[in-house]
Amino acid sequence: MCEIIDNGKTRILNNGTDVTIMASSSSAASALKASKILGIKGVSTTVIEVLTIDSTEGAKDLKLGNNTNIYVFLDEEIRTVFDNLLDEFSVDICFIEKWSADIIVKEVMNKIKNKRESNRGFTSNYIHYVQ
Numbered sequence: 001m002c003e004i005i006d007n008g009k010t011r012i013l014n015n016g017t018d019v020t021i022m023a024s025s026s027s028a029a030s031a032l033k034a035s036k037i038l039g040i041k042g043v044s045t046t047v048i049e050v051l052t053i054d055s056t057e058g059a060k061d062l063k064l065g066n067n068t069n070i071y072v073f074l075d076e077e078i079r080t081v082f083d084n085l086l087d088e089f090s091v092d093i094c095f096i097e098k099w100s101a102d103i104i105v106k107e108v109m110n111k112i113k114n115k116r117e118s119n120r121g122f123t124s125n126y127i128h129y130v131q
Contacts, residue, residue, distance in 0.1 A: 009052045016044035019108050020068040022082065023049050027074040027099055034104035043108060050078050070111050074099045 013028060014035050023031040028049040035045040046068055072094045073079035079095050094111055096103060 009050070011049040011051065012046065013049055014045060014047040016046040016068065018044045018068055018112070019070045019072060020046040020048060021072045021074065021104065021108075022078050023047060024075040024078060025049060025051065030099055030101045030104060031074060033101035034108070037101060037105045038108055041105075041109070043112065045108075050075070070094065070108070070115070072096060072104065072108060072111075074104070 011028075013032055016035070019038070021031045021035065028047070031047045031049075035047050038045050068091075070092045071082075073082070074096055076095070076097065079093075083093070092111055092115060094107055096107055
C-alpha cells in the first residue's frame with residue numbers, strides 16, 4: 001500500500017498501473033479491499049478517494065490516474081463530473097452502482113478480459129473454436 005497523498009480534494013490511497021478506481025468516502029474501504037484482491041490476481045490498481053467534487057479541478061485529479069486505461073467509478077456524481085473530462089483520454093469506463101469488493105473485482109476482471117480479447121482482434125460476443 002502506498003502512502004496517502006492528500007491535496008484537499010482527492011486522496012490517492014494506492015498507486016497502480018492497470019486500473020483506476022474512483023471512489024467516494026463511503027466506497028473507499030471497498031475499493032481498497034478490491035485493490036488488495038486484484039493485486040493478488042496480478043492487477044495493479046490506483047485507488048483515488050474523491051473528497052470534493054469540483055469539475056474545474058477534475059482534470060488534475062484524472063491526471064493522477066491517467067497512467068491506467070480502465071477507470072472504475074463507484075459513485076454516479078463522480079462519474080458524471082469526470083465523464084466529460086475522460087473524452088480526452090482513450091480509456092474504458094465502468095460504473096458500478098451497487099458495489100462491494102467482490103463486485104468490483106469481478107467487473108474489473110471482466111473489463112481486463114474484454115480488453116485483452118479486443119486487442120487480439122476478438123470481441124466478447126464472438127468465440128472462435130479451433131478443433
